[in-house]
Amino acid sequence: MGLLIDGKWHDQWYDTDSTGGRFERSESAFRNWITPDGSPGPSGSGGFAAEQGRYRLYVSLACPWAHRALIFRKLKGLESAIPVSVVHWRMKENGWEFRTDDDPSGAVTGDPLFGADFLHQLYTRAKPDYSGRVTVPVLWDEKRETIVSNESAEIIRMLNSAFDEAGAHAGDYYPQALRSEIDAINEMVYDRVNNGVYKAGFATTQAAYEEAVTDLFETLDDLEARLGRQRYLVGDRPTEADWRLFTTLLRFDPVYVGHFKCNLRRLVDYPNLWAYTRELYQVPGVAETVNFHHIKHHYYGSHDTINPTGVVPLGPLLDFEAPHGRG
Numbered sequence: 620m621g622l623l624i625d626g627k628w629h630d631q632w633y634d635t636d637s638t639g640g641r642f643e644r645s646e647s648a649f650r651n652w653i654t655p656d657g658s659p660g661p662s663g664s665g666g667f668a669a670e671q672g673r674y675r676l677y678v679s680l681a682c683p684w685a686h687r688a689l690i691f692r693k694l695k696g697l698e699s700a701i702p703v704s705v706v707h708w709r710m711k712e713n714g715w716e717f718r719t720d721d722d723p724s725g726a727v728t729g730d731p732l733f734g735a736d737f738l739h740q741l742y743t744r745a746k747p748d749y750s751g752r753v754t755v756p757v758l759w760d761e762k763r764e765t766i767v768s769n770e771s772a773e774i775i776r777m778l779n780s781a782f783d784e785a786g787a788h789a790g791d792y793y794p795q796a797l798r799s800e801i802d803a804i805n806e807m808v809y810d811r812v813n814n815g816v817y818k819a820g821f822a823t824t825q826a827a828y829e830e831a832v833t834d835l836f837e838t839l840d841d842l843e844a845r846l847g848r849q850r851y852l853v854g855d856r857p858t859e860a861d862w863r864l865f866t867t868l869l870r871f872d873p874v875y876v877g878h879f880k881c882n883l884r885r886l887v888d889y890p891n892l893w894a895y896t897r898e899l900y901q902v903p904g905v906a907e908t909v910n911f912h913h914i915k916h917h918y919y920g921s922h923d924t925i926n927p928t929g930v931v932p933l934g935p936l937l938d939f940e941a942p943h944g945r946g
């Protein structure tokens with residue numbers, strides 16, 4: 620785990636000393652948008668037109684933020700339009716690596732574009748003096764040899780609509796009429812659930828941990844009640860809000876309950892949330908984006924400060940294929 624400072628890699632864990640033990644996530648740095656005609660999007664600069672085969676997605680299969688992007692690529696039928704590079708599940712002193720050993724799941728790809736060893740080399744290729752964290756997902760432009768975006772919330776918006784005239788499947792997960800409701804749910808889910816589990820897991824004081832866990836479970840209780848009244852978070856079909864929640868719920872019992880100490884309740888203790896997670900898992904194509912080997916081995920095997928032995932628990936035994944009953 621580390622970061623780049625003026626283009627040089629430094630092996631360094633998150634600094635929580637200056638924030639009372641609280642983990643604070645830094646802002647993503649690359650914020651351009653792919654648009655149908657290359658006109659600029661809401662931020663960054665223009666020149667990134669939607670074209671088949673021009674862009675590549677770099678992901679970790681462990682990462683919930685990268686997972687959103689993989690799900691949108693799948694739902695929108697963009698697998699051949701946007702090839703994917705999968706980093707190794709282990710992330711230690713070099714950050715994300717392209718090594719291909721020790722992966723019984725066979726999902727890692729290496730770096731077919733440049734033969735790089737580390738993801739940070741892609742960041743410095745885009746910006747030689749880059750300072751900041753080296754995160755996945757990354758949306759890479761093979762034409763201009765640069766990073767379009769490393770912000771998953773924006774990458775999924777691009778995949779949702781930018782390629783609609785360039786071969787994407789139909790389907791709008793951010794419909795105009797529902798946007799304000801989706802935005803409001805996203806904000807709460809991001810702060811208290813998606814990032815909430817990290818705030819709990821990476822907290823280095825008791826107070827910071829308890830604050831995060833309390834907010835997290837209050838929100839899960841509210842979401843449980845909401846999903847008792849309605850099938851999806853917003854409207855009558857899955858939207859972006861559901862997919863953003865899903866990637867955290869999927870990892871909840873296998874990782875966050877144990878590794879991040881989010882253990883007031885398990886996902887399986889919430890009948891609606893658990894059935895809802897199974898329903899989304901069973902949407903055609905979604906299960907193919909899930910790799911529990913990478914998920915469990917990454918967290919338990921990468922964070923030395925939390926789990927120094929690197930031992931990965933065998934359980935829990937969960938059946939994501941069980942009927943969800945949410946018809």
Ligand SMILES: N[C@@H](CCC(=O)N[C@@H](CS)C(=O)NCC(=O)O)C(=O)O
Nearest residue numbers: 682683684752754755756769770771
């Ligand atoms: N805001 C970013 C966050 C991405 C992120 O933090 N990814 C994690 C993996 S789950 C990562 O690459 N962390 C490496 C680091 O922080 O050094 C997004 O949503 O795309």
